[in-house]
Amino acid sequence: MATITYEHVTKRFGDTTAVDDLSIDVADGEFLVLVGPSGCGKTTALRMLAGLEDVSDGRILIGDRVVNNVAPGKRDIAMVFQSYALYPHMTVYANLAFSLKNFKVPKRDIDRRVREAADVLELGPLLKRKPKQLSGGQRQRVALGRAIVREPAAFLMDEPLSNLDAALRVQTRAEILKLQTRLSTTTIYVTHDQVEAMTMGDRIAVMNLGVLQQIGTPVELYTDPANTFVATFIGSPAMNLLPSEALGVGIGGAGRLVGFRPEDVQLANGHRAESAELNATVEVVQYLGDELLAYLKLRDSEVVAKLPIDADLPLGAQRKLAVPLRKIHLFDAETGAAVGMAA
């Protein structure tokens, strides 16, 4: 129900620049995922949008309204705090109902919405407990519930699922998406979970050291990373990044880095056209259930390959690997910026 715009927003804490000249446009109803390494400024960006932190420079708009000076309560947003920030003296029910009461929602509606949210988050039996009596994941769900009972113009969610187990996370993820689609509420969602980022976001914004690195759809980011940071940050295990010389002659040229994803590495039996080949030594093999992760040594570099579970990889063995050229990314070695594909 509202667009969100960061316009050259900067936040400084003393010497630290937590967010540096950030500009993002979030469309109405869009689901934007914000990712980036720990300490890159995600929480700070959210907090500025929520009005909990002053903006050092630049401006933030919700809809057409500059909100730099608007009180948090007047911005019509709901936020899930990374630190939960539950009201310790209130029961789970009261925690969930608190904002609705503030917004003078009729009592009957409050009760209905609280119970709905509690159902979705499996908090039903816990409604009468105080936060002290909850487990970590339960607390996090209450924090999440507190946001979703409201029907705000925007959701800000700061790692809302980090303490949930896989099953619950999948389910809750689906519920959040369902809710977001139903209400078509603009959402900014901070996560460090690859799967979450890739599956939930209409677009993903990648930050590093306070600076926005790239913003785009999951596919764009995965297939067309703007720089080495995004390339290695998105995807797990990370893209392999080697000096171009490591792959032998002809690819990329001097002063370039080559990058390819572990799943694009194949065990080469015989020569393959349109592929770069490399000989590497198996160092570690990890079992992932349905696949293997092989860590191989290639001269001074290490290469990670995702290989079928039946691959024959005794430790210390030499193996010939192939990477299709059209899967190889080229980057400028100095700036890290992407300069195209090998083919």
Place this chain on the structure above:
Amino acid sequence: MATITYEHVTKRFGDTTAVDDLSIDVADGEFLVLVGPSGCGKTTALRMLAGLEDVSDGRILIGDRVVNNVAPGKRDIAMVFQSYALYPHMTVYANLAFSLKNFKVPKRDIDRRVREAADVLELGPLLKRKPKQLSGGQRQRVALGRAIVREPAAFLMDEPLSNLDAALRVQTRAEILKLQTRLSTTTIYVTHDQVEAMTMGDRIAVMNLGVLQQIGTPVELYTDPANTFVATFIGSPAMNLLPSEALGVGIGGAGRLVGFRPEDVQLANGHRAESAELNATVEVVQYLGDELLAYLKLRDSEVVAKLPIDADLPLGAQRKLAVPLRKIHLFDAETGAAVGMAA
């Protein structure tokens, strides 16, 4: 340097039984991962071991010593708290150094160990900050650092990486393993991260509703789950679980459930021997970078399949799927206990 033994340990909070008759033997130097859904009693089990919570029933041993009545500080364990529990008035450095000073480690060693831990956890530039000035992930790393600077008989880690980004998590995971291997410190590690559980643990213990469901190596749990709970809990997306009738005649028999993992589902072109076949409608397709997750409808049930990225799956299309019989698990429909494979 010590075994850890839970002997019929129970913990009750008023009406809630948080941990129910838990018996586990952790071998000296073993790395045990504790998983389970939110609220299943993982933190409580750790806290009893640490001496922060009284044991309602049963006993806990570290080495041969019954520690039920031993003060936490005398148990020679280090713990990473789910809630971090950093000392708010101390700098990061002081937080890390605090326990070492307690144990009268020489000053020079303290400095070395703190700096080493800070390096590993990328906390170097933050050593002079107070917790309040850190991001969520940074706080978590300090909490982790506080444990790893010590060289205790056992590590207890409660979701120590939940707030870290993928890259940092992979790296820290490796560092924890390295440290654990080097010191061969018995470790109990709570996580909800599949990959972490599968890659780090010598064994995995799965809990639900306070009750231990299964304990075993990752491969055992993945390939041979003891019941439907473990079957669906381990592996993401979860194992598909259907009434045996859904796969047609001949498999399992009445009163059974059949289970198979998404990656064991194949697009069937033509009949395959030793496989169950099913016709399903494509409902949702999720893009995972290198693979697809297809959600398909099979009469009343939903089936998830992990398929190659180039699979042709337009929404609404009918597709014939095949699951090798030797990948199909059978469970008792009532108790959920595993009763063997389909072939």
Place this chain on the structure above:
Amino acid sequence: ASGAQARSEHAQATTITLSGWSAGKVEDDLLQTMVNDFNKTHPAIHVDYSVINGDYATAMTARFAARNAPDVFYVDSSVAPTWVKQGVLQPLNSYIKASKFDTSKFYPGLLNAFKFGKSIYGFPKDWSPLATEINVKMFRQAGIRTAPRTWAQLAADAKKLAASGVLPAGAKPICLPPDWARMLAFIYQNKGSLANVQSPAVAAAVNFYVGLVKQGLAATQQQLGVGWPGEALGKEKAAIVFEGNWLLPYMHDTFPQVLMGVSPMVKGKVNGNLGFTVSYSMAKDSKNKAAAWTLLSWLTGKVGMTKWMSLGLALPSRTDVKAIGGRKAFLAAGPFSHGWGFPNFTATYTIMSNDLQAVMNGSMTTAQMLSDVAKSLKG
């Protein structure tokens, strides 16, 4: 205090207020009875009597400052100079003249405490001098027949008491407080006075007084571990004290088992004593001065004071009113008692008390103290 009902009865009457502190419930009740009598006999005036239990001087000062003082109230002789100087008390001369009030019936030493220049600022409502109180039993046991009458006898009796062994351990023959409100009586007895405080006569009296302590014949109340000399007498830690009329009810109530003898204050070269007295005075800001005068003159007149003496709680300050029996030792001092009070009272009294303690413990000489006091008296 009288209720709203009484007030409405006297709706037409002029209401005036009367204040003082309380010296006991019996006394309060007596004064209330007198006020009721007055109200009955003077229908045009209604008196509201109220007690201030606590810090009287402070409470009154606040009321003066707020121009809200009671119309008639107690004034202690020691604060009279200050309050007169501050102009908060009404000179009564014109009322005296107009109503032909006879001032000659008051003991002049007491009246002088409230007379500054030619103006009279209040009439003493009652008073008490000091007397010599002894523990009769101890005296008998030590073989002493009578209480000491002179300084020489005092010293001799003290020695005898000390030597006799009748004093329990830790007790001393005399309790002498480090207080000019006692020592000044000795100064007057030696023909000294505050007007000439650095004279040898004063110094000699001080040396006698302090000397008793230094010789071990006397001790201060602190040394004896009691709150005041009366308690020392009661707890039999001293056999001789010099206190006023107030000691009698105290001993009667708290130490009924101790047999006390009261005789006139000892005498030096001459008779000399201190008169502790309190006046009824009128506020300068009173809005009903005529009525206030009527009350004041009734209370301090013969009729009023006779009623006031009916319970024997105090001594009459008028020569024409009789005290009840057993107060002879006090009454005799009337003619030669000097009102307790002097200029720059509080500052001077602070110096007096502290310096005297210092002189007693040897850290200051008598001459130094007297020079300090002389300086302070000048303001």
Place this chain on the structure above:
Amino acid sequence: MLQTSVAANEAYVPPRSRRRVAGRLIVYGVLIAVALLYFVPFAYTLSTSFKTLPQTAYFNLIPHPFTTAAWTSVWKDYDFKRYALNSLFLAVTVTLINLFLASLGGYAFARLRFPGREVLFLLVLGTLMIPDQLRLIPVFVMLTNWHLIGNFSGYILISMVSAVNLFFMRQYFLTIPKDFEEAAKLDGAGFFKTFWRVMLPLAGPAIAALAILQFQGTWNDFFWPLILFGQGSEHLYTIQLGLAQLSFTYQTLWPQLMAGSILALLPILVIFLVFQRFFVAGVTAAGIKG
């Protein structure tokens, strides 16, 4: 493995170490001893109230003869019921107003940003330094001019809020993590609601301490009641003014005074017992992680 080998004493759990138990015992011993020592003044007060006046001259904890005369006298000769009601009215009123205003002001000084906040706060601290003796006359004159002398309103007016209380609440609010307020703000709670529904409940222990102290302070106040309505009008007397009737320059009615003191002490004891239950550790801890 382990449990089979030690099956015989499977359920055996070694008790807490002996040193710990001994330590505990010593601590309890000391505590009880000190508690008894602290009890002496009360015991003394109690025993004195059952003595005759002559007995009070000696420090003796057992009254002999034992008499309830003082209690009868206090109850009959003096209107202590009325004094107690007056004191109760004043103490409850003043305490409630103080709790509200001090926590409101303390919260503002701790958390709300407004120009001049630091200067105003220094002023608040400044008021601590002004002795009553210095401000008595101006305050008294002011109240006289407003006709607030001789009834309770003047007293309530000047006692509405004390700098100590406000200062203490501010200090306490400073220790409550900001996260709760931020959550409340986003939840659309206004400034007052944030204060009232979120911050105030979290300051429970501080409120309890202040309630106890302020109630006691007003209950025991002597100076201002004396000055403001201690003149006569016995129907306005507070407990302390009542007690003052029991001591005179050369004489104190110790048994009555002590009996009265015990009467005066009971309500404070009740308040203390009620409010001390609000001292609950780590109230705020559960709501956040960090």
Place this chain on the structure above:
Amino acid sequence: MATTTTTASESLRRAGRGSLAGARIREAGWGYLFVLLPMAVFGLFFIYPLVYGIYISFFEWGILGKVHGVGTANYHTIFHDSVFRRSIKNIVEYTVVVVPLEMALGLLIALVINAKIRGRAFFRSSFYFPSLVSSAAITAIFIYLLNADGLLNAIIGGNRAWFGDPSTALWAIVGLNAWTTAGTVMLFYLAALQSISTDVYEAAAVDGTGTWRTFWRITFPLLKPAHFFVLVVFGIGALKLFDQSFIVSSGTGGPVYSTYTPVLYIYNTAFKSAEFGPAAAAGVVMFVAIFLLTLFQRATVGRSEAG
């Protein structure tokens, strides 16, 4: 707003609904509203009397008001008054000793009864008892205890009259007040202790922190806001010592000036001698001295009071 005068910030201001307005102004408004009543009370009944006192201190001033201006003569008077100078010496000595004692005792009791012990409510109440019992009774008992033939002398031998000896009277008051005030200090500390998060203690316990070290390195520093409060409030309270010295010395500040305090000086000068000029001057001197001291404390102890 930290923005400098760039054009960006100009447009920002215009866009932000007119001016800097909005949330900030509303917050400030509520701030003022919240402190309005307290500040009015303080202004009327504290600040105004103080200002009035400063004014008075330059006059000869009697009960009925102004007599005439005297410039700074009142200040000369008090500074040349040996009694006033002595009172300052006394009060400094007293405060320096009594405040740490009160803090230590109060904190100790608070810690003990905050510990997880059986019968906590009982100990809480009994340790608070001295604060409940009337001060008259306490003072009476103390005088009994410290008499020449009191309990203390009986224990340590000797016959010193602790309140009667100029070298000990002040310290006897220190003992009396430390003992009675500790209960109040305890309550403040007890409240403050509750605000310390329990998981910090759990972390410390697992880290093998001994009781002693837990106290010094965790509890003590986390009580900083409380320390600042207690130091300021009880420090100032000590500097305003009046009641006990008045009772013990019957208002003379004796023995030999050893219990004379500045407030006693103010009291005697104002209400006994009716010299309001010098009394006010003494009050102003005290105020300024304490105020500077508090500013200093705030700059040191109070600086980072867990904001």
